[in-house]
Amino acid sequence: xxxxxxxxxxxxxxxxxxxxxxCSYKTSINNxxxxxxxxxxxxxxxxxxxxxxxxxxxxxxxxxLDTSKKSSSLLITASRAADTASYFCATVISGGYNKLIFGAxxxxxxxx
Amino acid sequence: xxxxAQSPRYKITEKSQAVAFWCDPISGHATLYWxxxxxxxxxxxxxxxxxxxxxxxxxxxxxxxxxERLKGVDSTLKIQPAELxxxxxxxxxxxxxxxxxxxxxxxxxxxxVV
Numbered sequence: 001x002x003x004x005x006x007x008x009x010x011x012x013x014x015x016x017x018x019x020x021x022x023c024s025y026k027t028s029i030n031n032x033x034x035x036x037x038x039x040x041x042x043x044x045x046x047x048x049x050x051x052x053x054x055x056x057x058x059x060x061x062x063x064x065l066d067t068s069k070k071s072s073s074l075l076i077t078a079s080r081a082a083d084t085a086s087y088f089c090a091t092v093i094s095g096g097y098n099k100l101i102f103g104a105x106x107x108x109x110x111x112x
Numbered sequence: 113x114x115x116x117a118q119s120p121r122y123k124i125t126e127k128s129q130a131v132a133f134w135c136d137p138i139s140g141h142a143t144l145y146w147x148x149x150x151x152x153x154x155x156x157x158x159x160x161x162x163x164x165x166x167x168x169x170x171x172x173x174x175x176x177x178x179x180e181r182l183k184g185v186d187s188t189l190k191i192q193p194a195e196l197x198x199x200x201x202x203x204x205x206x207x208x209x210x211x212x213x214x215x216x217x218x219x220x221x222x223x224x225v226v
Contacts, residue, residue, distance in 0.1 A: 033214050040222070042116075042203055043155070045214025088154050097167040098143065098207070100215060102154035 006089060010107045019076040021106040023089030024069075030092045032065055033100065034074050037086045046074075046087075051094075079110045114138040118204050118218035125225055130192035133221045137186070137206030145215065146179055146189050147203040155203055161187065162209070194225045 007022045025032070031050045035043040049056045049065045049072070056063045062075040076083055088105040092098055117136040125131045137144050142163050147155035158177065160168040163184040172179065176195070181187040191198055201222050205215040 031212060035214075035217075040201075042217035042219045043205075043215075045216070048212065048214050050212065090154075097160060097162065099157060099160060099168055100145070100205075101157065102147075104154045 006087075006103045006106045008106060009104070010109075012109045012111065013079060015079060015081055015110055015112050017079055017110075019079050019083070019108055019110070021074045021087050021089075021108070023072045023074070023103055025072075025089075025091045025103075026070065027091075028094045029067070030094050030098075032063075032072050033090045033092070034061075034063060034072075035088045035090060035102075037088065037105070039085075043088065076108075079108075081110050081112050084108060084110045114216070116204055116206055116216050116218035118202075118221055120221055121219065122222045123224070125194050125223070127196055127225050128193040130190065131194050131223065132188055132190045133202050133204075133223075135187045135189070135204030135218060137204070138216055140208065141206035141216075142184070142209035143207045144181060144187050145205045145207075146187070147205065149201040149203060149220075151200070158189070191223075194223075196225050199223055199225045 005024045033048045034046045037043045047058050047063050049063050060077045065072045086105045086107050088102050090100045090102045119134050144161045146158045149155040158172045159179045161181045179189045201220045203220045205217045207215045
């Protein structure tokens, strides 16, 4: 079962534009993480935001978290062709054994 | 930089045959995960180990899938017999215990059942 829902499912933009991906989840979380996956490869961890944080930055990435709405967003600024990949949000639910549950992902295409 | 090693990278097998995947996590990572990812979908957790113990296998189809991590280091995931619907990417990940960090994933094994 998947906890998160990403929106949009696919996004196509030009180089230099910003890309925004949204994620909603269902249950209380300990933290939320974003991962990138290039075609046919493993996942790469991008950023982790704790449930008591509202915003976090890493380079060209900005993540927000709204626990009252059970939602998060990932913003990639000044996108590059190399950012073309699938992006997944994943949640670690409160309690338990640190189980990471993924959403279905957003496929981002950045055109030169 | 330390990596999670997985092998084989690709595997083609006939249905009803047995198949096995191997994973070597980052040294010192107590927690190891096996995920299955069907094309176009997000990864689904199959089994989670803490050291050599299974702590979550609620989504593992236990009639045909098995997983072990005998010495709490590397791990093997087995499917017997394989079915056409098992075609997917099988991903292994690891994380250190007690630290709030992201997981490190291997490159995965792409399984095709024919």
